[in-house]
Amino acid sequence: MPSKDYYSKHKEALKGKRKVYYSSHKTIEQINGKIYRREHSLEIVKMKKSWRDDHRQHMRDYQKAYRYNRKLLVINNYGGKCVCCGFDKIDALTIDHIDGGGNKHRREIGGTNGLYKWLVQNNFPNGFQVLCANCNLVKSIRGVCTLEHSK
Ligand SMILES: [Zn+2]
Numbered sequence: 306m307p308s309k310d311y312y313s314k315h316k317e318a319l320k321g322k323r324k325v326y327y328s329s330h331k332t333i334e335q336i337n338g339k340i341y342r343r344e345h346s347l348e349i350v351k352m353k354k355s356w357r358d359d360h361r362q363h364m365r366d367y368q369k370a371y372r373y374n375r376k377l378l379v380i381n382n383y384g385g386k387c388v389c390c391g392f393d394k395i396d397a398l399t400i401d402h403i404d405g406g407g408n409k410h411r412r413e414i415g416g417t418n419g420l421y422k423w424l425v426q427n428n429f430p431n432g433f434q435v436l437c438a439n440c441n442l443v444k445s446i447r448g449v450c451t452l453e454h455s456k
């Protein structure tokens with residue numbers, strides 16, 4: 306059995322050896338990693354990029370669907386069609402502030418998507434109606450829709 310003295314005497318030497326082993330080992334790994342990365346850098350970049358693109362596309366699709374569903378919910382809660390002409394294709398329908406002032410309020414709560422969010426959060430308050438893009442545009446210019454609709 307080695308005496309205590311042996312360890313204390315060789316402690317420093319052992320420590321030193323270990324240190325050398327680790328540092329040289331680490332260096333080899335680092336070098337290997339560097340070489341690997343250099344040889345495969347293009348593939349790695351491509352891989353990362355395609356993952357990011359997929360991810361981004363996925364998030365965009367998700368957000369699009371989420372916003373579309375929220376808009377659908379809001380539009381349906383306000384009757385689902387233009388109160389002026391009866392147009393009912395959701396893509397061209399908007400929420401209109403009956404008393405005007407829509408743009409200011411819209412700005413305050415973060416644009417059109419903010420408005421839909423706000424309406425859901427506030428449980429579809431009174432004072433809003435569905436208008437199609439045409440009626441909404443004419444109303445914003447003339448105060449009322451002056452289009453002649455064949456109802
Ligand atoms: Zn309309």
Ligand SMILES: [Zn+2]
Nearest residue numbers: 389390440450
């Ligand atoms: Zn109209």
